[in-house]
Amino acid sequence: MRRDVFQAIADPTRREILNMIAHQPLNINAVAENFEVSRTAIYKHIKMLTECGLVVITQFGRERYCEARLELLTEVADWVEQYRKVWTERLNSLENFFDEKRVRGRKKG
Secondary structure, X not given: OOXXXXXXXXXXXXXXXXXXXXXXXXEHHHHHOOOOOOHHHHHHHHHHHHHOOOEEEEEEOOEEEEEEOHXXXXXXXXXXXHHHHHHHHHHHHHHHHHHHHHHHHHHHO
């Protein structure tokens, strides 16, 4: 089952896992050591990240390493960008409104 990237990043634990392995591949035990939940719970999070295509697991000998594939996050960035533009425009309009109020207030005083 292919899951959605938005589902993957919705959970703070999965976001933290991505943050950890974004810098370097780590084995599953190394990832699990950083959390107070069971190794099984962490493995389930990693499985979802793998299903979304954000993580690839590679076997080296007996160890399984998680490697981040963050290219798919551009989908999230693109989606967020459209709203950033809208909010920037709204905040700029609000700032202009208050600037005009200040100017009018000074003219009256």
